[in-house]
Amino acid sequence: MKKFSVFVLLFLWTLVPSYAQQIDAFATLTLSRKTTYAQQPVRAKVTVYTATWFTDPLDIQPIQIENGFAVPFFRAVPGIFHINGKQYSGLEFYYQIFPLAEGALQIPDIQIKTASPPVGDYKGKPITITAKGKVIKIKETPAGLGENWFVANRVQLSEQYDQPLLKLKQGDVVERKVKVYAQGTLPIFIPETKFPKEDFATVYPKSGTTKDERDDESVNGSRTDRALYLFDRQGEFLIHGIEISYWNPLLQRVQHYKTKDQKVVVAANPDLGMVASIKDSLQAANATFVDAAPKEHLWFGYQPWKVLVAGLLLVVLLSKAIKILRKWREKIRAHWLQYKRSEPYLLRQIKAGHSVKAFQSEVYEWLNVFGQGAYCGLRDFFGQTDADQEILREFEKNKASKSQRKRLLQAIKRRRKALLVHQKQRGRLGVLKPFNP
Numbered sequence: 001m002k003k004f005s006v007f008v009l010l011f012l013w014t015l016v017p018s019y020a021q022q023i024d025a026f027a028t029l030t031l032s033r034k035t036t037y038a039q040q041p042v043r044a045k046v047t048v049y050t051a052t053w054f055t056d057p058l059d060i061q062p063i064q065i066e067n068g069f070a071v072p073f074f075r076a077v078p079g080i081f082h083i084n085g086k087q088y089s090g091l092e093f094y095y096q097i098f099p100l101a102e103g104a105l106q107i108p109d110i111q112i113k114t115a116s117p118p119v120g121d122y123k124g125k126p127i128t129i130t131a132k133g134k135v136i137k138i139k140e141t142p143a144g145l146g147e148n149w150f151v152a153n154r155v156q157l158s159e160q161y162d163q164p165l166l167k168l169k170q171g172d173v174v175e176r177k178v179k180v181y182a183q184g185t186l187p188i189f190i191p192e193t194k195f196p197k198e199d200f201a202t203v204y205p206k207s208g209t210t211k212d213e214r215d216d217e218s219v220n221g222s223r224t225d226r227a228l229y230l231f232d233r234q235g236e237f238l239i240h241g242i243e244i245s246y247w248n249p250l251l252q253r254v255q256h257y258k259t260k261d262q263k264v265v266v267a268a269n270p271d272l273g274m275v276a277s278i279k280d281s282l283q284a285a286n287a288t289f290v291d292a293a294p295k296e297h298l299w300f301g302y303q304p305w306k307v308l309v310a311g312l313l314l315v316v317l318l319s320k321a322i323k324i325l326r327k328w329r330e331k332i333r334a335h336w337l338q339y340k341r342s343e344p345y346l347l348r349q350i351k352a353g354h355s356v357k358a359f360q361s362e363v364y365e366w367l368n369v370f371g372q373g374a375y376c377g378l379r380d381f382f383g384q385t386d387a388d389q390e391i392l393r394e395f396e397k398n399k400a401s402k403s404q405r406k407r408l409l410q411a412i413k414r415r416r417k418a419l420l421v422h423q424k425q426r427g428r429l430g431v432l433k434p435f436n437p
Helices: 001-013 274-293 306-340 343-346 358-369 376-383 388-394 402-426
Strands: 024-032 036-038 044-052 068-083 087-101 103-106 110-116 125-131 133-140 149-151 154-161 173-183 201-205 209-211 220-231 235-239 243-248 251-258 260-267
Touching: 024 110, 024 209, 044 068, 044 110, 068 306, 087 133, 087 251, 110 388, 154 251, 235 243, 343 358, 358 376, 358 402, 376 388, 388 402
Parallel strands: 036 133, 149 243
Antiparallel strands: 024 044, 044 087, 068 087, 103 133, 110 125, 154 173, 173 220, 201 220, 209 220, 235 260, 243 251
């Protein structure tokens, strides 16, 4: 008997539904490479699978990475996948992982909250899916890069001067602008341009600016640096070009770019006192800039990692706000549809200026809702009241004039008001019988 009872309990236990067993959903994390260099981004693709479908959008929890950071691209791409002979619906999104130092970089587990119906059901159940984290090995810096280096897939180096260089004189001040555009990296990694010293001019560097130019699929950025050149010597000279070095992960080698040396012709200026005055002014302005310059590069006045964290939190808050707004919209829509089927709304839609057939249709539609099936027609609705019987006959024949329809509508409203007052005293409207007011 005891063995039989145990067998029955085990059998019943197998019949109890379990969402963990029924909802066939999981997530995977795939890296574009397992080893990389500092600043070289790694594409981390997350794919979320379900054997049915998703009923809620993905709620991706933020992640934090030590000695690195992640730039999210949360535009989910749907797809159909076949795994072990079974078909799954899936959504893909990815991060660009940027390591900052040599060693091992640990990507933590990524949690995704969503909803999906069990197999054989249609109603979504809330679930939390975890994509297991992985480790990336960060290699030593490649040889031949020096101090000012960065990682990029492609680099464009350009420069320009704010006036011609062949018609200058002593004391002239020329601004030189150098722009570095890089694909596959963030602007914070592009190093500051170092302007070479010249023996024929004094160089005064100015503050640099950066611009984030990422798109929906990759990160890109640019940095623009400027410097003022005060020419204090007469003659023909060459302004040295700007050279940059970077590691190209696509070609797996160090690449160097340099702008051309620019010829400059400086004529004599008899007023050398003015040259000294300009130099003093520029030195004072440059000293003020150096004292006021920030010690580190900032985004919108904040450290870059704080801006990234705030951006992730904003994405999470916006996703939750969108969910709430969708629920409110559905509730408002349901209330509006219910109101459009209500008796007061239908009464307001009756217009004496409409055609006879439209007016008749509107009246009968309202009467059916108002009386809840208690009246067979307007004669039954009015009973033995003093309503204009001639108008009723014309109305039933679809021949009532506009003025007659207007008087009939006024009579309907008076009769309705009397019935509603009577309803409060006698009970439910559906059982009312015609009466003489």
